Amino acid sequence: xxxxxxxxxxxxxxxxxxxxxxxxxxxxxxxxxxxxxxxxxxxxxxxxxxxxxxxxxxxxxxxxxxxxxxxxxxxxxxxxxxxxxxxxxxxxxxxxxxxxxxxxxxxxxxxxxxxxxxxxxxxxxxxxxxxxxxxxxxxxxxxxxxxxxxxxxxxxxxxxxxxxxxxxxxxxxxxxxxxxxxxxxxxxxxxxxxxxxxxxxxxxxxxxxxxxxxxxxxxxxxxxxxxxxxxxxxxxxxxxxxxxxxxxxxxxxxxxxxxxxxxxxxxxxxxxxxxxxxxxxxxxxxxxxxxxxxxxxxxxxxxxxxxxxxxxxxxxxxxxxxxxxxxxxxxxxxxxxxxxxxxxxxx
Amino acid sequence: xxxxxxxxxxxxxxxxxxxxxxxxxxxxxxxxxxxxxxxxxxxxxxxxxxxxxxxxxxxxxxxxxxxxxxxxxxxxxxxxxxxxxxxxxxxxxxxxxxxxxxxxxxxxxxxxxxxxxxxxxxxxxxxxxxxxxxxxxxxxxxxxxxxxxxxxxxxxxxxxxxxxxxxxxxxxxxxxxxxxxxxxxxxxxxxxxxxxxxxxxxxxxxxxxxxxxxxxxxxxxxxxxxxxxxxxxxxxxxxxxxxxxxxxxxxxxxxxxxxxxxxxxxxxxxxxxxxxxxxxxxxxxxxxxxxxxxxxxxxxxxxxxxxxxxxxxxxxxxxxxxxxxxxxxxxxxxxxxxxxxxxxxxxxxxxxxxxxxxxxxxxxxxxxxxxxxxxxxxxxxxxxxxxxxxxxxxxxxxxxxxxxxxxxxxxxxxxxxxxxxxxxxxxxxxxxxxxxxxxxxxxxx
Numbered sequence: 001x002x003x004x005x006x007x008x009x010x011x012x013x014x015x016x017x018x019x020x021x022x023x024x025x026x027x028x029x030x031x032x033x034x035x036x037x038x039x040x041x042x043x044x045x046x047x048x049x050x051x052x053x054x055x056x057x058x059x060x061x062x063x064x065x066x067x068x069x070x071x072x073x074x075x076x077x078x079x080x081x082x083x084x085x086x087x088x089x090x091x092x093x094x095x096x097x098x099x100x101x102x103x104x105x106x107x108x109x110x111x112x113x114x115x116x117x118x119x120x121x122x123x124x125x126x127x128x129x130x131x132x133x134x135x136x137x138x139x140x141x142x143x144x145x146x147x148x149x150x151x152x153x154x155x156x157x158x159x160x161x162x163x164x165x166x167x168x169x170x171x172x173x174x175x176x177x178x179x180x181x182x183x184x185x186x187x188x189x190x191x192x193x194x195x196x197x198x199x200x201x202x203x204x205x206x207x208x209x210x211x212x213x214x215x216x217x218x219x220x221x222x223x224x225x226x227x228x229x230x231x232x233x234x235x236x237x238x239x240x241x242x243x244x245x246x247x248x249x250x251x252x253x254x255x256x257x258x259x260x261x262x263x264x265x266x267x268x269x270x271x272x273x274x275x276x277x278x279x280x281x282x283x284x285x286x287x288x289x290x291x292x293x294x295x296x297x298x299x300x301x302x303x304x305x306x307x308x309x310x311x312x313x314x315x316x317x318x319x320x321x322x323x324x325x326x327x328x329x330x331x332x333x334x335x336x337x338x339x340x341x342x343x344x345x346x347x
Numbered sequence: 348x349x350x351x352x353x354x355x356x357x358x359x360x361x362x363x364x365x366x367x368x369x370x371x372x373x374x375x376x377x378x379x380x381x382x383x384x385x386x387x388x389x390x391x392x393x394x395x396x397x398x399x400x401x402x403x404x405x406x407x408x409x410x411x412x413x414x415x416x417x418x419x420x421x422x423x424x425x426x427x428x429x430x431x432x433x434x435x436x437x438x439x440x441x442x443x444x445x446x447x448x449x450x451x452x453x454x455x456x457x458x459x460x461x462x463x464x465x466x467x468x469x470x471x472x473x474x475x476x477x478x479x480x481x482x483x484x485x486x487x488x489x490x491x492x493x494x495x496x497x498x499x500x501x502x503x504x505x506x507x508x509x510x511x512x513x514x515x516x517x518x519x520x521x522x523x524x525x526x527x528x529x530x531x532x533x534x535x536x537x538x539x540x541x542x543x544x545x546x547x548x549x550x551x552x553x554x555x556x557x558x559x560x561x562x563x564x565x566x567x568x569x570x571x572x573x574x575x576x577x578x579x580x581x582x583x584x585x586x587x588x589x590x591x592x593x594x595x596x597x598x599x600x601x602x603x604x605x606x607x608x609x610x611x612x613x614x615x616x617x618x619x620x621x622x623x624x625x626x627x628x629x630x631x632x633x634x635x636x637x638x639x640x641x642x643x644x645x646x647x648x649x650x651x652x653x654x655x656x657x658x659x660x661x662x663x664x665x666x667x668x669x670x671x672x673x674x675x676x677x678x679x680x681x682x683x684x685x686x687x688x689x690x691x692x693x694x695x696x697x698x699x700x701x702x703x704x705x706x707x708x709x710x711x712x713x714x715x716x717x718x719x720x721x722x723x724x725x726x727x728x729x730x731x732x733x734x735x736x737x738x739x740x741x742x743x744x745x746x747x748x749x750x751x752x753x754x755x756x757x758x759x760x761x762x763x764x765x766x767x768x769x770x771x772x773x774x775x776x777x778x779x780x781x782x783x784x785x786x787x788x789x790x791x792x
Contacts, residue, residue, distance in 0.1 A: 069386075266415035291392045296408060301417035 002306035004040075004299065006314040008280035009172040009198035009257030011129045013102050015040040016270065016314055017298050020200075020261050020282035021106035021132060021176075024292070026080060028090040031103070035094070037292035038299060041102025043200070043282060046079035046134040047087055048108050049119055053078040053140075058220045061209035061229060072235030072263075073285060074207045076220065076227055078140045079108055084119075088126040095127040103127075104174065107164075108134040108146050111156060116163040130171050131164055132259075133196075135187075136178035136203025138230050148203070151178035154190035161194025172197035174259055177243075179236075180206045184243040188253040198257030199247060200282065202240045204230025233285040237263030241276060245325050248277030265294070267301030274314060275321035360645040362617035368643035369616055372534040372669075376460075376467045384460045385413040391450060396461060399448035401767060402429035402776045406445060410464055422472035423480050425465055430505045430779070431498055433473060433544045434527050435772045436466030438535050440632070442665045444772070473543060479550035484511035489789050492517065492575040494568075496556055497525020498771045499761025500581030501548055502778030503785075507579075508553040510786045515575070516554060519561035525583060527771060529608045532636035534643070536611070568736040572757055577785045580737070580744060580752070580759040581778060584729035584769070590628070594686030599694035603627060603637035603726035610640055621645035622722035626697045627675075628652050628683055629726030630660035635667070637724045638675045649675045650718055654682040654702050654709060684715065686723060697723050731763050741765060750781035751788070758785050 004015040018041040019025050019034050026045035034042055061074045080087055091103055105123035109115035120131055134141075135151030142149035150156045157175060165173045175191035177184060179202035188199050208218045208228050218226030240262020247253045260278035264270055265286040273281050286294050311317045360368070376384065388410040396406045405424050412421035425432035441447075441462035449458030472480070489512045493500045496518035504514040522528050524541040531541075549556075560566060562582070571578050587602045594600070599622075613619055625646045627638040630653035642649045651670060653660055656679050660667060670677060681699040689695025697720045700711040730742055738745040738753035743765040750758045760766065760777025767773045 268416055290390050290411075293392075293408070294411070297412050297415055297417055297420060300420035300423070301412065301415050304417055304419045 002303045002311060003313050004302060004306075006280060008041075008102075008259055009130065009174055011041070011102055011104070011172055013040040013280060014100055015299055016274065016278075016280040016302075017295050018042060018102065018104070018259070018280060018282045019287060020284040021046050021104075021134065022284040022288075023077065024284060024287050027082070027087075028094060031090075031094055032097070034287075034292050035098045035101050038295045039101070039292065040280075041104065041129075043104040043106050043132050044087065044091060044128070046106040046108050047084055047119065047123060048079045048146075049110075049115055050084050052081045052083055055081050056222045058222070059229075061219045063209045063231075063233075063235065070233065070289060072207075072209070072231050072233035073288075074204070074209045074229035074231040076139050076222075076229040079134070084122065088122060091123075091126040091128060102129050104130045104132050106132040106134050106176070108141060111145060111150060111160070113163050116160055117167050120164045120167045124168065124171065128171075130174060130197075131168055132174040132176050132200055133160055133164055134176050134203075135160065136176045136180075136201075138178060138180050138204055138206045139228060148178040148180055151176075151187060151203070152181055154186050157187045157190040158194040161191050161196045165195035172257070174198045174200045174257070176203055177201040178203045179239055179243060184246050185250045185253055188247045188250070188256060192253055192256055196256065198259055198279070199253075200259040200261060201247070202236065202243055202262045204232045205236050205239065207231035232263065233289075234263040234265055237269060241272060244273055244278055245276045245322065248319065248322050249325060267298045267305065270298060271302060271305055271317075272321075274318050276325065277319040277322050279314075279318065360617070360621075362615070365617040365644065369533045369537070369610075369640070371537040372532075373463065375470060376463050381413055381464060381467045384464055385410045387451065388414075388459045389450060395448040395450060396445040396459075399445050400429075401444070401770070401772045402432075402435075402779070404428040404432065404445075404465070406461055406465075409468060410459065410461070413464060413468055418468055418471050419477075419480075421468040425469055426472075426480060428779075429772065429775050430502055430548055431527070431544060431771060431775045432465055433469040433540060433547075434498070434531075434536070435775070436462050436464075436469055437540065438527075438531050439770065439772050440663045440665070443663050470540075473547045479547070479552075481505075481509050481551055483509055483551060483553060486513070487511040487789065489513065489576040490515065490574075491785065492571045492578045494562055494571070494578070494580045495519075495525065495582040495761075496523035496545075497581055497583050497761060497774065498527060499583070499763075499774035499778040499781075500525070500579065501545060502775040503579045503581060503758075503760065503782045504554045504778075505548050505551055506779045506782035507785065508551045510782065512553070512576075512786070512789070514554045516556040517560040517562075517566070517571075518556055518558050521558050523556055523558075525581075529611055530604055530633070531611075532607065532640055533611055533616070534640075535636075562734070568734075568754070568757060572754065576756070576789055578757045579778070579781055579785065580734075580757065580763060581761045581774070582732070582734075583762040583774075584731050586730045586732040587725070588728045588730055590683070590725050590727060592683055592685050594688065594694065597686050597688060597694040598692065599721055600686055600723040600725070603629065603633050603724040604729070606637050606722075606724050607633070607640065610644070616644065619644060623647050624719045625649045625722045625724065626652060626718050626720040627724045627726060628697075629728070630655070630662060631726060631728070632662050632666055634724075634726035635662045635670050635675075637726055638670055639673045641722070641724070642673050642675055646722075648719075650678050651675055652678045652681050652683070652697075652699060652718075654680070656680060678718075681716070682711065684711075686720075687717075689721070694720055694723055696720055729762070749784035749788070750777060751784065756788065 021043040025042040105128035141147035260273035261282040409424040446458040493516040527541040687696040761774035
């Protein structure tokens with residue numbers, strides 16, 4: 001029997017499936033439902049220093065294929081808009097009620113040592129098993145000098161990671177990376193220098209999903225105006241896979257634990273990220289579209305896949321695809337593959 | 348959806364053509380088509396299709412699992428709710444169950460092909476072999492008897508075995524499967540599927556079937572109850588309703604179920620001599636199965652006569668269409684009044700009287716017509732065979748909310764109780780729920 005139990009950056013988890021820091025992990029009742037559904041852990045909706053932010057509405061945009069299926073969504077939602085203390089009491093309660101599940105605290109603060117350290121301490125005191133630094137949010141917070149505004153500057157990534165790691169001590173710290181940069185390895189290296197145990201990636205991609213041609217404004221519209229938002233869902237999976245592989249392949253960052261995020265919808269998506277070196281995965285869009293129950297097939301499908309291939313644990317196939325992911329100039333140019341067309345099979 | 352065509356004006360069909368006429372009516376999905384159909388499912392939360400399924404299969408999840416490539420998990424999702432999900436995928440009237448409830452109907456689209464997808468997932472798994480998918484609980488030391496190896500009995504046996512009990516099934520016939528084996532049209536159950544399904548079901552272990560053993564003689568309910576810790580009755584409705592009209596005992600006036608059974612059990616259907624003019628009496632799916640098969644066997648004219656209008660037929664609209672596209676003439680609003688002898692002494696014609704509703708009551712109009720018939724097939728329903736010892740109500744075995752009969756420790760389900768429609772899927776649900784109730788009964792005793 002395949003065992004899905006795994007260790008993600010040193011955090012023991014009953015399975016590699018966590019919910020990412022996002023609306024589905026914003027409050028007690030949602031996280032309770034997620035745990036009941038079978039999720040191994042959650043990264044709590046990012047917490048900041050009080051007073052809480054005020055959100056805009058509407059805050060979701062959708063990108064569809066020709067048949068109406070959802071390819072990706074974007075959002076302009078900010079971090080938690082509820083008081084810090086309320087969130088922390090709920091985390092404490094859930095840690096008591098579900099001791100075998102993981103809660104990672106996600107945090108974001110202005111670039112001040114005291115702000116980061118003070119916030120981190122409060123969250124740690126609520127009993128989380130690790131911290132995740134939100135340095136990736138591409139909208140709203142970055143205009144305030146937070147989120148991706150920090151994540152795009154390697155020195156700041158290193159600095160904030162170091163501040164938080166000093167406070168976290170033995171508990172793992174994951175630095176969440178923004179994909180809105182040129183080379184993902186650079187901030188990953190900075191996180192490592194800052195003492196991060198792992199990286200979580202990718203955060204959402206800068207985007208405008210559509211323009212309303214009647215109102216002549218981008219969607220989602222807030223009182224006639226729109227703004228760029230964070231793009232996520234199956235559409236960003238290829239981008240995330242590439243970035244995860246880049247960190248797993250680079251000798252400077254290979255030792256970092258990777259908590260992979262980006263369009264993961266099925267067990268197969270998860271297995272692909274694990275094959276490229278991820279220790280665990282985080283999901284948001286699929287849970288928002290289909291409900292927490294999608295973890296059922298993630299668990300059943302991954303278990304069946306592992307049993308069919310005689311992998312007893314996640315570690316048995318983790319990183320197996322890394323050595324086959326090479327630079328272009330390492331490809332065998334003598335290898336010849338041509339399409340053979342069977343006219344009778346054409347439709 | 349293209350149905351397998353048949354050759355019209357069938358007299359003297361070649362054996363190869365007959366074989367083709369009885370092959371799979373709807374060919375199984377290819378992997379490509381299955382993915383395409385699966386992609387149409389919206390994966391609804393709180394999906395109405397689940398509620399429309401008597402066995403409550405988590406349809407959106409099993410379809411999602413086909414999409415995700417977890418075919419084993421898909422089969423497991425189906426079979427954990429309905430161990431005969433394979434037969435149900437083929438034979439369920441999905442058009443009035445899950446597919447009717449599909450939300451895509453509300454958008455004016457075709458519903459998701461749930462039946463075909465279910466069949467795909469289950470048959471791929473059964474064909475692939477491998478482990479049984481379900482494991483037995485620790486042995487309870489209890490022994491259970493089941494009367495009848497039809498869908499209800501086998502479903503009960505499987506669930507009881509899974510819950511750790513030892514099960515002995517007593518079956519009157521030489522083969523298991525009940526109506527799945529003997530009473531459904533051959534083209535619905537092609538490739539000996541009923542037997543393959545039972546073989547898979549028995550893979551759980553702990554189930555013994557004794558053939559040729561019917562209730563009667565020493566084998567009474569009371570005796571079984573003494574020998575076993577609990578008993579389940581799943582003997583269906585094995586008696587057929589009688590038609591007492593002049594000439595109804597003539598040679599050539601037969602029960603449709605017997606005709607269907609003969610066809611199902613014939614290795615080579617081309618050895619069965621087709622009748623020239625067939626008249627089928629009745630309005631249910633058995634009538635359609637008999638009529639369409641008579642046509643596909645090579646009858647020149649097949650007329651299905653029903654005493655009321657098409658709306659009142661228990662055969663679904665899909666089944667009625669199947670009959671029409673197979674060149675079966677549906678003659679509505681007429682009832683048989685007598686059968687006439689031909690010069691060989693067998694049936695030669697059936698005489699009908701036209702009917703009408705007068706003040707809400709069905710009656711004859713006095714106007715009659717005659718149809719030539721060298722084979723008359725009666726499909727006017729089945730009833731419970733006489734059974735001693737348990738309370739009977741409205742012609743069926745009475746059970747309480749836990750499927751327990753008037754005798755403690757004796758449970759019943761399937762067509763022999765009145766739990767809903769007389770469908771395989773309902774029988775499977777009855778058997779499953781009765782086994783769970785029997786388990787609770789045994790553990791509290």
